[in-house]
Every structure is written in C-alpha cells, then in structure tokens.
Amino acid sequence: MTQLTFRDTRDYVAIDVDKGIDHRTGKLVHADAEAPKGYERLAKCKFCKHYQAEDANNGCCTAASPTFAAYGDMIAITCEDFTAVH
Incomplete structure (x- = not known):
C-alpha cells in the first residue's frame, strides 16, 4: 500500500483545507503531509x-x-x- 497522507487517515481532523489536528499527537499538521507508518486508512470512495x-x-x-x-x-x-x- 502507498504511504498515506494525513487527510486519508482516521486520526486526522480537518481545520481547513490545508491543515488539521493529528489526534495521536495533538499537533497541527498539513493535510497533504505524509502520515507516519501505522496510521489507519480512512474509508473513502477512492479506497473502495x-x-x-x-x-x-x-x-x-x-x-x-x-x-x-x-x-x-x-x-x-x-x-x-x-x-x-x-
């Protein structure tokens, strides 16, 4: 599987189109930044x-x-x- 971006993980909560909060760390992250290994993929149509x-x-x-x-x-x-x- 390809490495996920934060916006494609279950642990990401969007604040706006560019950034959000990583629930695991509580830190502000860019939506398109690469998420660390081990993050769970969010169910989205593109993954169906x-x-x-x-x-x-x-x-x-x-x-x-x-x-x-x-x-x-x-x-x-x-x-x-x-x-x-x-």
Whole structure:
C-alpha cells in the first residue's frame, strides 16, 4: 500500500483545507503531509472496489443500480457497500 497522507487517515481532523489536528499527537499538521507508518486508512470512495474513477477527482459508485456520481475523497464510513481495496 502507498504511504498515506494525513487527510486519508482516521486520526486526522480537518481545520481547513490545508491543515488539521493529528489526534495521536495533538499537533497541527498539513493535510497533504505524509502520515507516519501505522496510521489507519480512512474509508473513502477512492479506497473502495466499487469506485470507478473517471478523472483525478471524480468517478462513480458501481455498487448501486443505477450507478451514481461520487468523488474519491468522499468519506464512506457509513456506506453499507464499502469494500476496501488493498
């Protein structure tokens, strides 16, 4: 698996589009900074087997019929069809 950025981990809480708080350390971090190894990946559409990318940021969810528009960074914690890809 590729190294995660903070914005893709469960321990990150966004303050704005550029920075947030790392819950493990309580420190302010940049969203796109590389997270240390061992951080858990957040369930997002881009990490689901049902997500079909159409460009760098947008795609569709193929789990439902009919399919619907989705974006890769959409958080999928409550999605019943989320199936992680490794």
